[in-house]
Amino acid sequence: MAATTARVTGFLLSVLLSLCAAPAIGAEPATRSTPQGPLLGLREADGVETFRAIPYALPPTGVRRWRPPEPAPAWTAVRDARAFAPQCVQQPYPPTSVFARPDRPQSEDCLYLNVWTRADAGADAPVMVWIHGGALTRGTGATESYDGSALARKGAVVVTLNYRLGVFGFLAHPALSEESPLGVSGNYGYLDQIAALEWVRDNIAAFGGDPERVTIFGESAGSQSVNALMVTPCSRGLFHRAIGQSGAGFAPKQRLETAHAGLRPAEAWGSDLSAALEAPSLDALRAVPAHDVLAQASRLAIPSSTVVDGVVIPDQPAALFAAGRQHAVPVLLGFNADEGTSLTAPSSRPKEAAAYVQGVRERYADAADRFLEIYPADTPEASWLRAFRDGRFGWEMVRWADATVQVDRPAWMYFFAHWPPGPYQAALRAYHAGEIRYVFDNTALSADATETDRALADLMSSYWVSFAQDGDPNGPGLPLWPRWDPSDRPHMVFDEESGPETGLIDEATVFFDSLSPSAMVRAR
8 A cells, every 4th residue: 555655656746746847948038117117028939928927026025924925026137037025934744745846045034926928918917816725834836837828828827826825824822812903813834925916906917917906826735725815804905806725614614712613713823833833922933943843733733724714714714604794706616526645645544344333333323313314334435535526625615605695696606526647646546636637737847638538628618718708617619508507506527528418416415514614623
């Protein structure tokens, strides 16, 4: 089993590398005059221009550690924007993880974004702002899979960004709350994303983008971020459509000062960190080297998660959506058929029916019998993987779509069932994050991509750009994608023969709806 895991890791290293790419051979200099100042970027032979490492906020270092971002100042001399910035401070994935990738430079000074646009872009191209995934603990906007060139060729202006991660992005602490004019702490990573959207509002027209047609999109924790941005009042008016891929925030989240559904108060974790680092004051805590902070936070298992603070996140996201208090924008949402194959070790999945049933009864208690009807014990590993997918991803995305329809905005749902190519295709199947290369039309990253892969990537990326353009994925020459309707649940299945179907995880949605908040936490 260990050998299989290592081989799968080796395959995904070639798929999910997070690289600081060197300027492409044959690229020419390109310049842009922006409200911030002039930039020197790169222009490819096909006319796509790239500008990297554009600062959207001051470095969150020293006294700015664990404070809301401050806008980056303007400059007068030409700024070199040809290479990516370091990623934000983070722990690497374990070597056995399928998402493990080579080391790359990292720094607390990491609040930069990247732009792809066409050289001939006018002033009204739709803007697509990508928020990377990685459990709010890892990742970078410079990942090779997120290259925006193909989407730019299709008419979008694409932005990717870094935001603070882990203990630097989501730590709450009583002294930090007391220091803040808002009286709260945590959620700095979300505030970074909002600052990047403010930069887009103020600067994207210089790249041919329309600040009145901004789509935010993301996968996994990036999709959870999109979900959070829909309920924070701080982002109002900064985006006009939203795309969520395999991630949302409908499960219970930690509160700032009080326990909730079995989750500790967020500030309690900050107090634990101060004690462990022997840093009794904020000055002392901010003076601790970043990697020492990171190591201690990892040892304490401090969660990186949304903090319901009453201000940035006014209430549980599920409650805000249920009350119709989200930003009312069109959404395109979905998840993958085999989310768990790349997120769980094969050794952690039940192989015997008796062990599977015992685990279900311990986790779901009075709801176990119904769970076993939906996810039967005669195929324990397959049932376990389906339940993992539905409980952590499918149910949340369906709830998001339902809540959108309730505020009279359209929603479109997809189910990604295609198996990306590679030697371990049969083990991974339609794995978590497997759709990203298709959304960005970057299947060329895989040497064994087939004509089917290329056609699917062209289809999906065209739907995504059409949605950014008009708030509707349907466009000229594209097969009809029906709107979401909670009654029959129409959705687009993306696989070798893509097309609409109905009845997306009906029974599973009813089951997970029935769980109490504390039972939902236990189930995860």
